[in-house]
Amino acid sequence: MLDERSKSVLLAVIQCHINSPEPVGSRAVTKKYPFGLSPATIRNIMSDLEEMGFLAQPHTSAGRVPTDLGYRYYVDTLKDNNPLINNELVSELNNKLEVIRQDINTVLDEASRMLSSLSHYIGISVSPNEATSTLSKIELIKYRENQLAVIMFTDEGIIKNKVIAIDPELSQSNLNRIAEYINAQHAGHTVEEIKEKVINDLSQDRLRCDDLISQAVRICRDVFSSSPGNVYVSGLSEVLQLPDFCDIDKIKELLRAIEDKHIILRLLDQVSDAAGTQIFIGSENPLEEMKKLSMVVSTYREGSRPIGAIAIIGPTRMNYQQAITIVASTANYITDMLSNK
């Protein structure tokens, strides 16, 4: 569909445009990529590419800019031709993340910072969906007169603590018995399942008999109540240095897109069913606020099940090659870390 020469020109235009935000003209192409063709010929080719929808002109007397379709073509050739994992980068990543063998949320926080500092775009990570996480263990610790600290561990590496009010009479030893009971009953099940079970239990009368068990169920209700996942965002200041965000409205649009953690959570939840690295270019984004941005997103997995996602968000004029490498490597690293339990 695209002859070799047109393809080279398209890629050249895209390369130029990734390097600098101005529209690229025919002369610029001949200078940087000596095809042995004159500007006039390049112009003809570019005109064809425009007709096919790969390039666009901001106005008649300007150079050309790749369209989302153009970038899509470019990204697809990238995928075909290049090993997407850059070993140098991977080892750098490993070095940086190695030190953080903490619970998954700490790792994700650090990962978002790393994504942005390596790419100079915005780095985002979201924690595993709590509802579908598998309870591995729970600990109940009385730490104030009428307050209980619940520490929840999941197979996905979540360590979460939550404070809930309790009857001051309840002793630590009874709490231990309750914890034992909960662990025996619920470990190995997802939070969702446990929640359902508890709602069921609460509606049954037999609870009234055993006070400890009824306390246990009540504690479960409070602990396993749904709470949204965490979203870690970094690199806002990095990205504002880019010439792409030179005007105030673009900045506001960007902020609208990333300020609301709920939106991001839902967005990345949506894509995290598919495995591997996905790329959304401009208008391909499902989110209205992001139709002028691009997102490279990858899931990290526990075993083979995707449990969360990390992403880089930048201008459509982003360095996809690099972004893909960074996101894919980081996701793999997190996955590996989770499997080395």
Added chain:
Amino acid sequence: MLDERSKSVLLAVIQCHINSPEPVGSRAVTKKYPFGLSPATIRNIMSDLEEMGFLAQPHTSAGRVPTDLGYRYYVDTLKDNNPLINNELVSELNNKLEVIRQDINTVLDEASRMLSSLSHYIGISVSPNEATSTLSKIELIKYRENQLAVIMFTDEGIIKNKVIAIDPELSQSNLNRIAEYINAQHAGHTVEEIKEKVINDLSQDRLRCDDLISQAVRICRDVFSSSPGNVYVSGLSEVLQLPDFCDIDKIKELLRAIEDKHIILRLLDQVSDAAGTQIFIGSENPLEEMKKLSMVVSTYREGSRPIGAIAIIGPTRMNYQQAITIVASTANYITDMLSNK
């Protein structure tokens, strides 16, 4: 030093300017505040106020804008005349924060969001300095083959978990003994003190004898290693709606000021020795990046000792009255919450 009439005019100008960012002219003052004086007279007074340094002119044919000194005067009169705690607001705050009886970091996170949503400026909170916090209790939980989750509780309400690598041979019952030992040895001391003690212990040979104790000391070394406090910032998008941040450079400056959590941490650490609510207007700020912003900051306390700070940051043209109320009330609320252990 300032006669009653000049004072009224100054306050009128400030009020006008807080309501809208444009320089205020003499006619605008007479319209909104009918002193029974003509614009010409107001002009004379404003000219005097300018000479005294309370007002400034962006250019000769513009209206006047309060200087930092002008705002300082205004804020000082506020303090003298008004009850700074607005009961309505306090009860609203209570309602919103009541639900979050979690560890202090969760509360602070929520508090920063509340500060910004109530004030429409930037809300910031910093967690207590860990080093000077008093260990209340520690729990050691083996949760993976060679990993240990340490849950640390402090008197200041910090609940912190940290994962550290351990010898896979170490059993939970031995961990319990180690935890008991650590609690017996160190509870009631500050993290700083414990750290010192541990360094001391590590240099002594007697450790070699008792393997459990030496494990305990090593765990302490890892757990009580200094880690920076948390900083919670919200309201960036709120504040970008303000006409004050209409140009790109101001936004970048603002971001520079708040992006680096370390800077904020140090800044609020500095001010958190003084009790009560402090106000830094424009150039009064110790931080270079904030010389064009204002900050209203207050400390929350454990007992009578200030342990952390919360703040509102906005343009110098901020609604100080409201900001002071919000910050002071929130700080009080957090303090109260900490004392109801």
Added chain:
DNA sequence: TATTAGCACTCGATGATGGAGAGTGCTAAA
């Protein structure tokens, strides 16, 4: 037939020009 040189044309960016309007300071009258 494909390529290229040449050229007219288009359109944004830049800078100068010239009111319009808001606000001032000054002067003189009340």
Added chain:
DNA sequence: TTTAGCACTCTCCATCATCGAGTGCTAATA
């Protein structure tokens, strides 16, 4: 002491001309 009146200043905005980068088209060329 206050105020009306007025000249003055300076920003803002629209208009206009110029410049230059880049294009599309045509005709010449390999």
